[in-house]
Amino acid sequence: MLSRDEVPEIMTPAHVKEVLGIGRRQVYELVGNPPFPVVKVGKLYKISKQSFFKWLDEGQG
Template sequence: MENKFNINKTDLPLVLTAEQIIQVLGIGRRAGYELLKAPPFPVRRLGKRGIIKASRDALFNWLESKESGA
């Protein structure tokens, strides 16, 4: 599935790290981590260190909802 970001969704892993999310969105590290902390961004924090992960499909659904103005 191609999108306006010219990223083939199927080339990405099913679960993305914070760094991968930032790269997909094409934003800086600081802005990326601020976005990842803001609800309703679809991320999960895992373990004691709070490692950030997100489902590839949830990320693209979130992007599509932002495109449509929802």
Template sequence: MNAFEHYPPVLDVTHIQEILGIGRRQAYELVNSGDFHIVRIGRRIKILKTVFIQWLEGEMEE
């Protein structure tokens, strides 16, 4: 079973916290770092699960 299977296709900051085991502040710093593409919808931040997994596995294109 894939470790990310139970997460939705579009993640939010709470999901990032859970996956990485980090705090809220660290999660927001990470998503605002520019290391991967995010989408802002009002005050909400969304990340495609596939994009996050690629970043986590070190497969992001430079």
């Protein structure tokens, strides 16, 4: 699992998977449901590290 310090400023679903210790399908369920902080760029999902950890710390979802 990745620590907060190891995560890049712009995360991918693979980073979310590593941080949360969940499966690929579960990650894509998260990115498809607000209020999860994600931006879609073409076919790629990008997640701000700051927004992700704010979402996680606040217990959203």
